[in-house]
Amino acid sequence: MGSLRDTMSTTTAPTLSRPSPPGLGPIAWARTNLFGSWVSTAVSLALLYIVARAVLGFAEWALVGAVWTVPYSATGIAQTAVCQTAHGACWAVIHDKYRLILFGRYPFAEQWRPAIVVLIFIALYTVSAIRWFWRKELALIWVAALTAVGVLMWGGVFGLKPVPNDEWGGLPITLILATFGIAFAFPLAVLVALGRRSTELPAVKTLCVVYVELIRGVPLISVLFMASVMFPLFMPAGVNIDKLLRAQIAIILFAAAYLAEVVRGGLQALPKGQTEAADAMGLSYWQKTSFIILPQALRLVIPPLVNTFIGFFKDTSLVLIIGLFDLLTMGKVALSDPPWQSFSTEVYVVLGLIYIAFCYAMSRYSRGLEQELNASQRR
Amino acid sequence: MRRLIRATTHLACALLGLGAAALSEAQAQGSGSATMDAARARGQLLCGMAGNVPGFSLPDSQGVMRGLDADTCRAVTAAVLGDAAKVKLVPTTTQNRFTALQSGEVDMLSRSTTWTLGREGNLGLMFAWVNYYDGTGFLVKKSAGVKAAKEMDGATICVQPGTSTELAVADFFRLNNIKFTPILIQDLSEIQGAFLSGRCDAYSTDASALATFRFSQGPKAADLILLPDIISKEPLGVMVRKGDDKWFDVVRWTFGAMITAEEKGIDSKNVDTFLTSKDPEIRRLLGLEGDLGKALGLDPKFAYNVIKQVGNLAEVWDRNITPMGVPRGINNLWTKGGLQYAPPMR
Numbered sequence: 001m002g003s004l005r006d007t008m009s010t011t012t013a014p015t016l017s018r019p020s021p022p023g024l025g026p027i028a029w030a031r032t033n034l035f036g037s038w039v040s041t042a043v044s045l046a047l048l049y050i051v052a053r054a055v056l057g058f059a060e061w062a063l064v065g066a067v068w069t070v071p072y073s074a075t076g077i078a079q080t081a082v083c084q085t086a087h088g089a090c091w092a093v094i095h096d097k098y099r100l101i102l103f104g105r106y107p108f109a110e111q112w113r114p115a116i117v118v119l120i121f122i123a124l125y126t127v128s129a130i131r132w133f134w135r136k137e138l139a140l141i142w143v144a145a146l147t148a149v150g151v152l153m154w155g156g157v158f159g160l161k162p163v164p165n166d167e168w169g170g171l172p173i174t175l176i177l178a179t180f181g182i183a184f185a186f187p188l189a190v191l192v193a194l195g196r197r198s199t200e201l202p203a204v205k206t207l208c209v210v211y212v213e214l215i216r217g218v219p220l221i222s223v224l225f226m227a228s229v230m231f232p233l234f235m236p237a238g239v240n241i242d243k244l245l246r247a248q249i250a251i252i253l254f255a256a257a258y259l260a261e262v263v264r265g266g267l268q269a270l271p272k273g274q275t276e277a278a279d280a281m282g283l284s285y286w287q288k289t290s291f292i293i294l295p296q297a298l299r300l301v302i303p304p305l306v307n308t309f310i311g312f313f314k315d316t317s318l319v320l321i322i323g324l325f326d327l328l329t330m331g332k333v334a335l336s337d338p339p340w341q342s343f344s345t346e347v348y349v350v351l352g353l354i355y356i357a358f359c360y361a362m363s364r365y366s367r368g369l370e371q372e373l374n375a376s377q378r379r
Numbered sequence: 380m381r382r383l384i385r386a387t388t389h390l391a392c393a394l395l396g397l398g399a400a401a402l403s404e405a406q407a408q409g410s411g412s413a414t415m416d417a418a419r420a421r422g423q424l425l426c427g428m429a430g431n432v433p434g435f436s437l438p439d440s441q442g443v444m445r446g447l448d449a450d451t452c453r454a455v456t457a458a459v460l461g462d463a464a465k466v467k468l469v470p471t472t473t474q475n476r477f478t479a480l481q482s483g484e485v486d487m488l489s490r491s492t493t494w495t496l497g498r499e500g501n502l503g504l505m506f507a508w509v510n511y512y513d514g515t516g517f518l519v520k521k522s523a524g525v526k527a528a529k530e531m532d533g534a535t536i537c538v539q540p541g542t543s544t545e546l547a548v549a550d551f552f553r554l555n556n557i558k559f560t561p562i563l564i565q566d567l568s569e570i571q572g573a574f575l576s577g578r579c580d581a582y583s584t585d586a587s588a589l590a591t592f593r594f595s596q597g598p599k600a601a602d603l604i605l606l607p608d609i610i611s612k613e614p615l616g617v618m619v620r621k622g623d624d625k626w627f628d629v630v631r632w633t634f635g636a637m638i639t640a641e642e643k644g645i646d647s648k649n650v651d652t653f654l655t656s657k658d659p660e661i662r663r664l665l666g667l668e669g670d671l672g673k674a675l676g677l678d679p680k681f682a683y684n685v686i687k688q689v690g691n692l693a694e695v696w697d698r699n700i701t702p703m704g705v706p707r708g709i710n711n712l713w714t715k716g717g718l719q720y721a722p723p724m725r
Binding site: 075077080081084085096097099100103104105106107108111164166167169225228229230232233235243321322323324325329332333335336337338339340341342344 | 430431432433434437438439440441442443444467468469470471472474475478479481482483484567568571591592594595596597598599702703704
C-alpha cells in the first residue's frame with residue numbers, strides 16, 4: 001500500500017497526494033472497519049445500541065416529554081407543578097430566565113445594548129479570523145470595536161442611560177474578561193518570553209523568570225482572591241479600584257505568564273541558524289525579532305496557544321468566587337429562584353452549548369490556520 | 380499587624396469624626412458621620428449583599444434585585460438620601476464580604492450574616508440590627524417516620540462543609556450522645572439532589588433555606604417534614620464599620636422606624652393618611668413634630684420616606700419571604716409572639 005502511494009504521488013500531479021483507494025464507499029468502509037470479524041461486529045453492534053439508546057433517551061427527554069411553558073400565578077410566580085410531574089425537560093426555565101442568564105442584572109429595558117455587544121464580539125472574532133483583514137487596519141478595528149463595547153455597556157453618552165458595571169453580568173462579562181484578557185495578555189506574554197530568553201539584560205531576565213514562576217506557582221483562584229480581598233486592604237481608605245478591573249488585570253497577568261511559556265517554547269524550537277542569519281544580514285534586534293523569529297516561532301505554537309486561549313475562556317467562570325456574575329454564575333443565580341430550583345440540568349445543558357459553540361469555533365479555526373500556515377511543510 | 384493598623388486608622392477616623400462633630404455643631408454643617416457624608420457627596424449608598432440567596436437578595440427574571448436584604452439596603456438609602464433608588468447593591472461573597480466593608484468598598488453589609496461575638500469582637504465591625512432570626516433545622520422525609528431530631532440516632536445527614544451548620548449539627552449530636560454520619564457536599568443543587576435521592580436521611584441547614592427548598596418541591600413538598608427542633612441561633616444581621624457611631628445609629632433606627640410603623644399599622648399605601656394623625660408617637664415618627672430626624676443627622680421625614688418607598692417590616696416580609704413558604708414565626712413583632720421590638724422613638 002505504502003509503495004503504491006509513493007509511486008502514485010511521484011507519478012501523478014501533486015494535488016492527488018492522498019488518493020482514496022478505488023472502490024471504497026461508506027458501506028464497504030463499514031464492512032472492512034466495523035464488521036471485519038465477529039469480534040468487531042459484536043463490539044460495533046453493542047456500541048451502536050448504546051449510542052442509539054442514548055440519542056433516543058436524550059430526544060425523549062429534550063423533545064418528546066419536554067414542557068415548554070408553565071402558567072403563572074396572579075402575583076407573577078411561576079407554577080412549576082407541571083414540570084415537577086413531567087418526565088421530560090422543563091424548557092420553561094430557559095424561557096423564563098434566558099435574559100437573566102445572558103445579561104444578568106443589566107436594566108431590562110436596556111438589554112439590547114449587551115445583546116449588540118455580544119454580536120460585536122462575535123463579529124470581531126470573525127473579522128480577525130479572515131486572512132484578508134490581516135493588515136494594520138485590524139488594530140484600528142479592534143480599538144473601534146472595544147470602544148463601542150465600552151460605550152454600549154457603560155452608556156452615559158449619546159443619550160444612552162449610564163449603567164454602572166456592577167450591574168453587568170452574563171455572557172458580556174465572560175466575553176469581556178476573555179477577550180480583553182487575551183488581547184492584553186498576548187503582547188505581554190511575547191515580551192516576557194523574549195525577556196526571559198534575553199542574554200544581554202540579566203535584570204530583565206530575572207524579573208521575567210520571577211514573574212512567570214510566581215504566577216505559575218499559584219492557582220488562578222488565589223490570584224483573583226488577592227485582587228479582590230487582599231488588594232483593597234493595601235489601598236488607602238476611600239480609594240477603590242473597580243472590582244471588574246481588578247479581576248480583569250488579575251486574569252491578564254495570569255494568562256500572560258502561561259502564554260509566555262508557550263511562546264518561549266516556540267522560540268526555543270527555532271534553529272539558532274535563523275538568528276545568526278538575521279544577524280549576518282545586519283538586522284537590528286527588533287527587526288530580527290519581528291520579521292524573522294516571532295513569525296516562525298508563533299506558527300509553531302498555534303496548538304498550545306489556542307489550547308491556552310480556550311482554557312482561559314472557560315477559566316473566566318472562576319470570577320464567581322469574587323462576586324462577579326459571569327455566564328455560568330448567572331445560570332446558578334437563575335437556579336436559586338425557588339420555583340426553578342430543581343431544573344438545573346436544563347440550564348446547564350444550555351450553558352454547555354454556549355461554551356461549546358465558542359470553544360469549538362476556536363479549535364476549528366486554529367486547525368484551519370495551522371494547515372494554512374504550515375502549507376510549506378506538508379509533503 | 381494589619382488589624383493593629385486598621386484599629387489605629389479607625390481610632391484616627393473616630394477622633395477625626397469627633398472633631399468633625401464638634402465642628403459641625405459650630406457650623407451646623409455635615410452630619411457627623413463620615414460614611415453618611417461620603418454617601419451624600421456620592422449621591423449613592425453602597426450596600427453589600429449576596430445576590431444569590433432567594434428571599435434575601437436574588438435578581439428576578441428581569442434582573443431586578445429582590446429580597447429582604449436588598450430591601451433593607453433600600454430602606455437605609457431612603458432614610459439617608461431620600462430616594463430608595465439611589466442604592467448601589469454590591470454583590471459580595473462569603474469570602475470577601477467582611478473585607479468589602481472593612482476597606483470601605485461598601486457602606487453597610489446586609490448579607491444574611493450571622494451575628495456572633497467573634498465577628499463583632501475580631502473584625503472591627505458591628506451589627507446594627509437583626510433583620511431575620513434564623514436557626515439550624517432538619518428536613519426529613521415523611522416516610523422515615525421521624526418526629527424529633529433526637530430520634531435520628533445513626534442517621535446520615537447532608538450538610539455543606541465549612542458552614543456554621545456543620546458545627547451546630549456536630550455539637551447537637553455530641554451533646555445528646557447520639558451518633559450520625561455527616562455527608563459533606565458543597566454544591567447546593569447537588570446536596571438537595573442527594574437528599575431527595577435518599578443518599579442521606581436528613582438535610583440540615585438554616586431553617587429558612589429548608590422551608591424554601593421544601594416549598595420549591597411543589598406537589599412533592601407534602602412528603603418532606605421540617606422537624607420542629609431548631610438547634611442553633613442564627614440571627615442574620617446588618618453590619619457597619621466600628622468607629623462611625625452616627626452611621627450605626629442611622630442604620631439601627633431605620634429598622635426602628637419600620638418596626639414602629641408596623642406596630643402603628645402604617646404601610647406604604649396608607650402612610651399619607653397618617654399625616655393628619657393626632658397620635659403624638661405617629662406625628663414624631665413621620666417628622667410632623669419633634670426633631671428625631673435631626674438627632675440622627677437625617678431629614679425630619681426620613682421615616683416617612685422609608686415607609687412610603689420601601690414599606691414597614693411586615694410589607695418587606697410579605698413581599699420577599701412569604702412567597703417562599705416560610706411562616707413569620709419568631710420574626711414577628713413582639714406583640715405577636717416574635718422578637719422584633721423597637722425601642723421608643725421619642
